[in-house]
Amino acid sequence: MARRRDTPPPRTGSSETEVLRGFLDYLRTSVAAKVDGAPEPEAHAAAVPSGTNLLGLLNHLIFVERSLFLGETVRNWPSTFRTEDSVAEVVDRYRETVQRANELLDSCPDLAAPVPGRDGPSVRWALTHMIEETGRHAGHADILRELIDGATGR
Numbered sequence: 001m002a003r004r005r006d007t008p009p010p011r012t013g014s015s016e017t018e019v020l021r022g023f024l025d026y027l028r029t030s031v032a033a034k035v036d037g038a039p040e041p042e043a044h045a046a047a048v049p050s051g052t053n054l055l056g057l058l059n060h061l062i063f064v065e066r067s068l069f070l071g072e073t074v075r076n077w078p079s080t081f082r083t084e085d086s087v088a089e090v091v092d093r094y095r096e097t098v099q100r101a102n103e104l105l106d107s108c109p110d111l112a113a114p115v116p117g118r119d120g121p122s123v124r125w126a127l128t129h130m131i132e133e134t135g136r137h138a139g140h141a142d143i144l145r146e147l148i149d150g151a152t153g154r
Contacts, residue, residue, distance in 0.1 A: 007154045020127040027134040028098050030154045034141040036091045042148045043087050054144040056081035057137045062097050068126050069101040071117050
């Protein structure tokens with residue numbers, strides 16, 4: 001059973017942007033680490049009756065990031081919870097998507113302005129929603145990973 005030390009919440013600057021971006025990046029790092037190195041095919045296997053699986057959670061977060069920050073259209077949200085790709089491929093794709101989203105966010109000095117290239121929502125709303133979405137699924141991933149191989153910790 002792998003036990004990782006818990007990582008405390010991030011120390012951030014005092015501005016609203018620094019706090020929101022700091023917590024989002026903290027959650028992004030946590031959820032990617034939870035999936036990274038998970039054994040195949042267990043990472044694809046549904047561990048609960050709803051069909052939720054570890055790799056599907058991270059794949060879904062890729063689509064949420066791309067939709068919210070990069071303006072990509074998702075036509076079938078339930079399908080985003082499934083992937084045939086390997087753990088390494090999905091983790092790499094997630095990290096690349098986060099990097100692209102952060103590059104866009106770096107160009108957003110006004111939290112009240114819409115996400116660039118979009119008619120709405122505000123950058124503030126998008127960051128808050130992404131913190132909520134990532135945090136929710138990071139908790140799911142904690143439980144699923146522990147069920148798979150006993151790995152715990154953030």
